[in-house]
Amino acid sequence: MRHADLTVAAAMHRAGLDTWIPEGEGKWSLPVHFLPEGAGWVELMRLLPGVRLGLHRHTGEVHALNLAGERRLNDGRVVRAGEYIHEPAGNVDWWEATGTEELIVHVVVKGEVEYLGAHHSVLQRISSADRLRDYHRHCARVGAPPRDLR
Template structure:
C-alpha cells in the first residue's frame, strides 16, 4: 500500500463525495431562448445551487437580483456586464448579496460559466417588482420535469440532497 493512501478505517471518517460526470448531463433549456444549464448540485435546505450555465451569442440575462453571494467562472465565451466590463474565458466574477444587474453575451462563441448561487435569484422588471425566482427548489423541479419528459434517469447522487 502506498504511504499517501488512506486505510479503509481512515476513509470512513470522511463524508462521501458526490462525483458528477457533467458530460453525461443534458443541457436543459431555460424559458429564455438561447439559455440552458447543466445542474451540478442542489444545496440542502433550498440554500442554493451549482450549475454550468450556457448562453448563446446575443442572448441577454435579464435584470435580476441576488439574495446571497454568487461566484461565476467563465469557461468559454464572453459577456458584457451592465457596468461595461467584459468578462471572458478564465475570468472570475463575485457578486455580493443584494447585487442587481443584467448582462449580454458578446462575440460568436457561446458563453459557458460555472456558477455557484447561494440563496435565490429574483428576476425583476423595470419597476423593481419580482416577476420570477430561481432557487434550488425551482431548479430541481425543472430538472426533474425535463428528465421525466425526455425519459432520462435523474442523477440520484444530488437529487433531493
C-alpha cells in the same frame, strides 16, 4: 478538446443527461449540485452570443467562472474565459453573452434569483427547489432517471 468541453462532459455524466436543459431562446442550463437545505445550486449556464439575462437581484452571493466565450456586464466590464466574478448578496445587474463563441459559465448561486421589472418589482423568483424541479421535469422528458445531485 477544450477544458470547457471536458467540464461539460463531466457535468452531463454526473447529471445522467446527454442534453442541456432548455430555458428559453438561446439559453440552457446543466445542474451540477444542489446545496443542502435549499441553500442554492451549482450549474453550468450556456448562452448563444447576443442573449441577455434581464435585470435581476441575488438574495445570496454568486460565484461565476467563465469557461468559454465572453459576456459583458451592465457596468461595461467584459468577462472572458478563465475570468471570475463574485456578486455579493443583494447585487442587482444584467449581462449578455457577447463575441462569436457560445458562452459557458460555471455558477454557484446561494439564495434565490429575482428577475425584476419596473421599480425593481419582482416578476419571477427562482429558488433551488425550482431548479431541482426543472431538472426532474427534463429527466422525465428525455427518459433519464434523475440522480441525487446533493
